[in-house]
Amino acid sequence: MKKADAVKEWIERRTAREWLMRFLYGMDVQAMQLQELDDWFEIYRAKEETEPVSEDASVLESIKPVKAEEDSAVQEESHHLSDKQMAFIRRAISSIVENLEEIDDCIAKHLKGWEYSRLPRVDKAILRLAVNEILYDDHIPVGASINEAVELSKKYSSDTSFRFLNGVLGNIARERES
Numbered sequence: 001m002k003k004a005d006a007v008k009e010w011i012e013r014r015t016a017r018e019w020l021m022r023f024l025y026g027m028d029v030q031a032m033q034l035q036e037l038d039d040w041f042e043i044y045r046a047k048e049e050t051e052p053v054s055e056d057a058s059v060l061e062s063i064k065p066v067k068a069e070e071d072s073a074v075q076e077e078s079h080h081l082s083d084k085q086m087a088f089i090r091r092a093i094s095s096i097v098e099n100l101e102e103i104d105d106c107i108a109k110h111l112k113g114w115e116y117s118r119l120p121r122v123d124k125a126i127l128r129l130a131v132n133e134i135l136y137d138d139h140i141p142v143g144a145s146i147n148e149a150v151e152l153s154k155k156y157s158s159d160t161s162f163r164f165l166n167g168v169l170g171n172i173a174r175e176r177e178s
Contacts, residue, residue, distance in 0.1 A: 016085040017129060017148050020092050021156070024125035027093075096132045103131045110171045114164075123161050126152050130169050134176060142173045 026032065081089070096103060107127050108116035119127070130149035133140045146169045153162040 012082065012085055013088070014148065014151075016081070016088045017152065018155075019081060019085070020089045021122075021125045021129055021152055023089065023093060024096065024128055025121055028121050028124060092129065092132060092137075095136050096128055099132065099136060100128075103128055103135070106131055106135065106172060107168065110168050110175075112167070120157065120161070122157050123153065123165060126157070126165060127168065130165075131172060134169065134173055142176070146170065146173065 104116065107119075107124075111119075116124075126149050129152075130145045133145035134142050137145075146166065149169055150162045150166050153165045157165075
């Protein structure tokens with residue numbers, strides 16, 4: 001694979017993870033079921049935005065990067081999800097919903113000094129995404145899952161969350177390997 005192709009694939013996967021995190025956040029905020037996500041996918045699947053976004057979908061727009069210096073390539077591509085990105089998001093959401101209880105139990109077990117119910121929703125969405133990849137997706141290296149979660153946290157959460165999430169995910173990864 002050429003370097004340019006590898007970079008493009010990395011950007012596409014990062015963009016898909018950002019949208020996956022947003023969908024997970026939206027599911028948590030609105031207590032949505034998997035079946036309801038099809039409507040959301042259609043809204044954000046459109047290549048051209050010709051209609052205003054519905055009120056239900058606006059929750060996805062409410063989660064914005066907290067850092068001023070955003071990755072412009074990711075931001076530019078974020079409204080144009082490819083079939084490959086959509087397939088990645090659908091597979092991940094399906095896996096997360098199917099394994100949600102185990103994922104949440106795993107996260108809660110590895111929290112030090114925190115109750116799961118007190119986690120910020122953004123952090124919870126990022127952790128769910130990463131723990132799903134660590135436990136249920138053998139095609140993604142554990143280190144890549146942790147790194148991507150840390151980067152999402154740096155972009156969308158508080159200044160210190162990335163350290164906390166890195167520690168939780170590192171503990172989960174070490175336990176998985178033993």
